[in-house]
Amino acid sequence: IMITDINMPFINGVELIRKANAINNNIVSIVLSGYSDFDYVREALLEGAIDYILKPISQTDLENVLTKALKVIDSRRQTSVRMKENNQKLLMAASILFDREMSDLVDGEGRKNYRNIINTRLSDMELNFAKFNLVLIKTDNLSNILKRVADTTSHELLYKIKNIILDTVDRSSAIVFNNTYVPNEFIVILADSECHEIDAIADKLIIKLQEYTGFFVSIAISNSHFSLDKIRDAYNETLLSMMTRKYKPGNYKTYAENAVEIPIVKALTPEQENQIAYAVQSNNKK
Numbered sequence: 001i002m003i004t005d006i007n008m009p010f011i012n013g014v015e016l017i018r019k020a021n022a023i024n025n026n027i028v029s030i031v032l033s034g035y036s037d038f039d040y041v042r043e044a045l046l047e048g049a050i051d052y053i054l055k056p057i058s059q060t061d062l063e064n065v066l067t068k069a070l071k072v073i074d075s076r077r078q079t080s081v082r083m084k085e086n087n088q089k090l091l092m093a094a095s096i097l098f099d100r101e102m103s104d105l106v107d108g109e110g111r112k113n114y115r116n117i118i119n120t121r122l123s124d125m126e127l128n129f130a131k132f133n134l135v136l137i138k139t140d141n142l143s144n145i146l147k148r149v150a151d152t153t154s155h156e157l158l159y160k161i162k163n164i165i166l167d168t169v170d171r172s173s174a175i176v177f178n179n180t181y182v183p184n185e186f187i188v189i190l191a192d193s194e195c196h197e198i199d200a201i202a203d204k205l206i207i208k209l210q211e212y213t214g215f216f217v218s219i220a221i222s223n224s225h226f227s228l229d230k231i232r233d234a235y236n237e238t239l240l241s242m243m244t245r246k247y248k249p250g251n252y253k254t255y256a257e258n259a260v261e262i263p264i265v266k267a268l269t270p271e272q273e274n275q276i277a278y279a280v281q282s283n284n285k286k
Contacts, residue, residue, distance in 0.1 A: 001027075001028050001029075001030065001066065001069045001070075001073075002016075002017070002020055002027050002028070002029045002030070003029075003030045003031075003032065004016050004017065004029065004030075004031055004032065005031070005032045005033075006031055006032065006033040006034075006037045006040045006041065006044065007033075007034075007037060007040075012040065013031050013032075013033075013040065013044055014040055014043045014044050014047055017029045017031075017044055017047045017048060017049055018047050021047065021048055026073075026076065028050055028069045028072050028073055029044070029047075029048060029049040029050065030049060030050060030051055030052065030053065030065050030066075030069060031044045031049050031051075031052045031053075032052070032053050032055060032057065033052055033053075033054060033055065034054070034055050035054065050065075050068060050069060050072055051065050051068055051069075053065055091159075092155055092156070092159050095158075095159055095162065096155065096180075098177060099158075099177045099178045099179075099180050100180050102175070102177040102187070103177065103178075103179050103180040103181055105231050105232060105235075106179065106187065106231060106232050106235040107179055107181040107182065107235070122175070122228060125173075125175065125189070125191050125228065126228050128191075129173065129191035129192045130192060130226065131191070131192060131224045131225060131226045132189050132190060132191045132192075132224070132225055132228070132234075133189075133190050133193060133198055133221060133222050133223070133224055133225070133234070134187060134188070134189055134190075134221075134222040134225075134231065134234035134235055134237075134238055135187070135188040135189075135190060135198065135201070135202065135205075135219060135220070135221050135222070135238070136185060136186075136187055136219065136220045136221075136222075136235065136238035136239065136242065137165070137185070137186040137187070137188065137205060137209070137217065137218070137219050138184055138185055138186075138217070138218040138219075138242065139161065139184045139186070139209060139213055139215060139217055140184065140213060140215030140216065141184060142154060142157060142158075142183050142184055144215065145157060145213045145214070145215065148213070148214045149212075149213075154183075158178050158183070160212070161178075161186060161209065161212070161213070162176055162177070162178060162186065164208050164209060164212055165186055165188060165205060165209075167208075168201060168204050168205050168208055169188060169190065169201055169205075170193075173190065173191040173192060173193070174188055174189065174190050174191065175188070175189040176188050176189075187235065189231065198221055199221075199253075202219045202221060202253050203253070205217070205219060206219060206251045206253065210251060216249070216250055216251050216252075217251050218242060218251070218252055218253075218254075219252070219253045219254070220237075220238035220239070220241040220242045220253075220254045220255070220256065221238065221241075221253070221254070221255050221256065222234035222235070222237045222238050222256045223237060223256045223257055234256075237256035237259070238256055240256070240259050241254045241255065241256045241258065241259040242254060244259050
């Protein structure tokens with residue numbers, strides 16, 4: 001709150017308000033004036049002063065105008081909070097739409113070719129980078145993380161995890177999205193990164209995501225590919241790498257090139273298969 005006289009040497013109150021607003025437009029200005037200064041007062045009000053007090057000043061007048069100033073400040077704060085909340089909601093909505101679009105490249109029944117998805121990030125990556133690697137990140141079940149992270153919706157949680165990932169990688173050469181078909185999967189498309197750089201990024205992601213979620217994190221890194229047509233192939237490589245690893249509790253990092261070809265042994269009889277299929281259809285958990 002700035003209280004200024006109208007008539008002062010070197011700079012008058014109107015000029016002071018103008019200069020102060022140029023530095024910080026959140027300043028609430030009040031002017032003091034005599035009866036002969038009304039033209040200046042009008043100019044001060046046009047510059048954004050909220051009120052004026054005529055001299056001589058009484059305590060009541062001062063208290064009233066300060067109460068008004070505090071209400072103005074409170075109203076501005078509430079407006080600012082609402083604007084931030086609305087901006088956050090818009091960013092989250094855009095993020096969800098982006099995730100849905102990108103998820104169709106790797107998963108889901110309606111799988112699309114990346115050329116059918118209008119996305120400037122993909123276009124830039126295709127034009128500016130020679131190769132890419134796909135990094136698949138799996139967190140714990142989101143419902144478990146939500147229990148640990150208080151007062152957070154599932155959309156807010158996904159958005160937060162995506163931003164942690166984005167803060168860890170080079171945003172200018174990476175695309176990050178959540179797989180809407182498998183909500184605890186996050187996918188990073190890294191362009192033109194060397195093996196040691198990807199390895200270091202994966203280690204940082206494990207540390208930061210475990211710190212935030214409180215659960216173990218699994219990461220699989222695809223082979224290098226030289227066309228965005230291969231995004232789905234790269235995803236399948238990382239998925240296979242995760243599915244064929246030897247299980248051990250804790251964080252882990254694996255590479256598509258290390259995926260083991262496991263011979264399929266059918267251990268169920270046709271009767272057992274039918275029983276399991278029926279149990280799934282009838283939601284018989286037992």
